Every structure is written in structure tokens, then in C-alpha cells.
Amino acid sequence: MNTLEKLYETVASRKGADPETSWTAKLFAKGPEKCAEKFGEEAVEAIIEAVKGDRERLTSEAADVLYHLMVMLAARDVTLDQVMAELERREGISGIAEKAARPK
Template sequence: MRGIRRYLLQLLTIKLSMSTTLYRLARVLKQRKSADPENSYVADLYSRGMNAILKKIGEETAEVIMSAKDGDRRAIVHEIADLWFHTLVLLVHQGLEPDMVIEELEKRFGTSGLVEKANRP
């Protein structure tokens, strides 16, 4: 029973840490919507619109793929951080919250990927 409690506590700690980090980042990204594009990379990205955001996500996705192909573990982590960052930019741009994605992942947890996919509308 102790092992289960410790495991659940670790999961909760990871979830809170990840959720807190994503929430804090999303809050900053929301603030950047009203920032001067001359002084903020994110404000500039927002000012250039959806196509610029999607292009950046595509670039970061390609960089993740290339890092993985090269087997460069450090670069993989770096590029995935860039990809997550830019997908958060997209979420905020669309008026969505990171918690919505986390909730979706939680709904899928413990369900076979094949079953989950078959049950999609």
C-alpha cells in the first residue's frame, strides 16, 4: 500500500509541476498578446497571424524529427520544448487553455489507443 501511495504522490507532484509550468507560460503568452511586436517575439508572432504561428509549428516539428533521426537526445529535448512552446502560442491565440489539453490526455489515459481512436466522433 505504501508503494501505491508513493507512486500516486509522485504522479500528483509531476502533474502539478507540469500544469503549473504550462499555466504560468500560458499566462505570459496571454500578456504578450497586448505587447509591442517590436519588443516581443511572441507579440510579433501574434501580429503576423495564424499562418505565421502554424509555419513556426511546422518548422519546430521538422526539427524534432531531424533531432530524433540523428539520435541527439539533448537536441530532441530542446526541440520538443520549442514545439511545445509554439503549440502553447497556438492554444492562447485560439483562446484555449493548457488544462484543456491535459484533461483530454487524462481522459485517454488507461484507454487503448485503438479503442480511443475508434470512439472519436
């Protein structure tokens, strides 16, 4: 099991946990919309560090983005396996072709 799989399992296991004992459970208790908002905030912070060129801060913010992505996915009952299957489906397809094939 890789690090992202472990992270997703840990995050998903916190869905029913006490919000007083788990930051992840606290996010879930605020609802999927708040989880998505938090993901967006972290993504913006990562973008800022990428523009600044601060590799150490970008690394830290990228880790926050991945964590909050897992929370957002789990909040909407989307599994990491489903995301990985979608990536595998896209493998070997040009990004331009894949985007053109999406339903309008």
C-alpha cells in the same frame, strides 16, 4: 503551478503586447496561421534531431516545440486547461479504442 502552466500564462499574456518588444507578440501579430506554421517547423526540427540521435539538440528542439504549441493554442483561444482536460478524459482508454470512438 508547473512549468507548462507558467509558460502558457506568459504566452497568453503577450497577446496584446507590442510586437516590437516581444517575440511572442510578434508571432501573434502575424496571425494564427503563421503560429501554426512555426509550430510545424519546430516539430520537423525536433523530428530531425530525434532521427539523428542527438539528445542535446532534441531536448532543445522539444522545448521549442512546446513553446510554439502554447503560442498556437493561445492564438486560437484554446487553453492549456482544455488540453489537459482532454488528456484526462482519455486517461485509461486504449489509444486504439479512443481513436475508433472519434467522429468520422
